[in-house]
Structures are given as structure tokens and as C-alpha cells.
Amino acid sequence: MPTIFSKIIARQAPAEIVYQDEWVTAFKDIHPAAPVHILIVPNKEIPTVNDVTPEDEPMLGRLFTVARKVAEQMGIASSGYRLIVNCNHDGGQEIYHLHMHLLGGRRLGPMLAKRD
Numbered sequence: 001m002p003t004i005f006s007k008i009i010a011r012q013a014p015a016e017i018v019y020q021d022e023w024v025t026a027f028k029d030i031h032p033a034a035p036v037h038i039l040i041v042p043n044k045e046i047p048t049v050n051d052v053t054p055e056d057e058p059m060l061g062r063l064f065t066v067a068r069k070v071a072e073q074m075g076i077a078s079s080g081y082r083l084i085v086n087c088n089h090d091g092g093q094e095i096y097h098l099h100m101h102l103l104g105g106r107r108l109g110p111m112l113a114k115r116d
Helices: 004-009 054-073
Strands: 017-020 024-028 036-042 081-084 100-104
Touching: 004 024, 004 036, 017 054, 024 054, 036 054, 054 081, 054 100
Parallel strands: none
Antiparallel strands: 017 024, 024 036, 036 100, 081 100
16 A cells, blocks of 8 residues: 555646655655744655565655755755654654655754653
8 A cells, every 4th residue: 555655656646746756756745843944855665664665765865856956946965954764663663664854944852852
């Protein structure tokens, strides 16, 4: 069963795509956690980081070069941004299609809330 991200990549589901090439697609998150919140997704459906293979390395490296390009395009490269990849339930992953969050547009808080 294809994920919603696969449907967005194939343009079978609506999304505001900001970048797409043969390896990755980047689009605006529909529930942004920051003024700029872009999801950068490999076009190949990989469920989690645990499913990455050595053959995926060039495509996954592209996630970072696209993140740099999109950050520049969105005007946040100089002020800074955060990149996040979640893995599985305890890591906060909700869609089981590997993806990177690019967040910026304001000063971001600590990575994790401290707990007693």
C-alpha cells in the first residue's frame, strides 16, 4: 500500500511541492511546527532508517543537498535551521516513509524538553 508521501511524489495527492528531482521530493508540511516546515522525502519508499541499505546512500545524501538548496530558497540559510529524521514509534515517526523535516524561520528551542 503506497504511503501518502508516495502519492504526493507521484502527484496523486495534493501538496505544495517546492523541489523535485529523480531522487527526492520536498514539500510544505500541512501541520507546520515552525514558520518554515518542509518535508524532504526520498522518491523510493523506505519505511524507516532501519531499512536503509548501502545502495541508498547517494539518494539519502541528496536529502542534505536539497535541504541546503531549499533553505536558501526559503531565505533561512543564513539565520539557521534544523533538520530532523524520526525513526519508529518512540522516535516520533508518524508516516512510515523515511523523511527529513527542515524547520526554520524563527529561533528554535532546545532539541528535547528536559524531564525530571
